[in-house]
Amino acid sequence: MIKSFFKIFLTIIIISSITSCKPTQLNDLKHNQSVQISGKITLIGNAPFTKFAITHEDYHYSLELKTNDDALNEKIQNNLGQEVTIKGNIIISDIHSADFKYSFKQYQLLVTNLTKKL
């Protein structure tokens, strides 16, 4: 009886810890956090200054993609609209208005690996 109670308790703890770590929205993400996100590569923002982003397949938030690697950059562009899995690190920057009255946190994903979903 005690054993089965312990098993159930352990399962609940494991499940809740897994789900609580899952970033369901942008502000659940932490600076420098390593993530693996599956979703579609999209273009966000107004023309002509659109940016490549990944839109999370489940939660539909978009994360701007960043890379300094030409090959990865090309891969991102070539996979526009495709379902991919991207590994990388979250970069959170504080953006201030020129008069320093307003600010927001800019979330970007520094891409280290991109795999097209089959």
Next chain:
Amino acid sequence: MLIKTKKIVILNLTIGIFLCLISCTVLDEESIDINLYPEKLTELTISGSFNPAILAINTSTDYSISENSENIGLAPSSLSYPSSKRNNNTPALFLEPNFNTINLIPSSKSMNPLKTTPYLLNEDPETHSFYNELTKTMVHATKVATSNACVIYVETNMWSGSENLSTSANFVANITNALDYFTNTVKNEATTYLGDYASPTDVDGNGKIVILALSIPPEKNTAGFFWNVDLFSKSITGAENSNEKELLYININKIKENNYHHVIAHEYAHLLGATTRFKNGIGFSFDLWIEEGIAEGLSPIFSQQEALLQANFESLAHTEISNGMGFLRQTTNTWYTYTLAYTFLEYCKLQMAQVNLYKDLITHSIQSSIADYKAIDSMIKSYNPSSSTDKLVNFEDALISYKIANYIKHPSNKYGYKNSSFHTNNLPSLIGPSSSSTQLETSGSVYFIQGSSYSEESIISFIPSTSGDNIKFFRLIPQ
């Protein structure tokens, strides 16, 4: 004898196999297997006066340019393809229609910079150098007009250089009219419609929006733009070239041609969306088609000209759209993203009786991180929580019903624009695709309409063949 019998058996077997092979080959040559999928076709009988038609739609929400285009399979048998009727004029990116509503009044004023209202806040310098992110160059400009809401700079090379526009009475009059248009129409109408969202930041402390009329290389094919980095502090890494102003870049040709109404309203809409998010501490961008759809939708409101985007409706019969181009496609070089996104959002606005749809989308951008079609999907679902089928049910239903509405133009149900005369009267007569082999982009569609190209019999007897997984067919029959 035994050997002889064996030989005969082998011979017979060989002949048998040979005949079998031949007959199979003949069969292969003569048979063409066509799989039919009647379950992919929905019959819709709708009251109204229209010719029977088959509508094929790619209902996928994938955004790929090429790979997610899907084949529609065999079209209804055609009599001919209506190539002679088609409009092959592809408009330039963000090309507004020419309006003749503003009379040119030759200016009797001096050609010196104009001042209609004294400044109260930080004074804008007489000349200024702006960074142009589009061309990555500096633009030297001269202040030529100012009001309590706006200051206009003109590229100095154009104003007093070779073109010497300062001596053109028409150009100066257009500058004066543009200043008046922004100050007394765009700003006021934005405030009426958007309320608090129409109070932008004032990062340069001048209490005004800066309009920079500049030359834009023709190959950029751009009427104007807004760069949100101009609101950022230069001290931020990556924003070193920020102009630190609320700044709208307008192609000087639009001022010269007295054709600036659309582009000023459109870029101001982008600016208000960005400053609203900034003031609320949110860094958010919708997908391109939603961002541009909102700016287009706000343009007729800000300009107080309902017919400002009449051409967007008329363009629904253009070749590219008739051949299956969709608005969920993600490229920056097509005007059709604007026109399709605008007409779709207008359709949703009328169907949901949400005159504040565009304001609600800006509200969404400061309350939710959902940036794609799901933002529209959730709005539709909250408007129709019981999923009543006589209203829009979800995004896919809105997409399908919008496509049907563009053809049926029903005055009251969801297959029309709720009898709005502007929208209904400017919907063109739709035409079929120019080729029998049709690929539909995501959210793209084609119409096969009974008439000179398709007989009634071919429409009535049509059954879909093998086609992409996301292709849905509708047979539209008048009641």
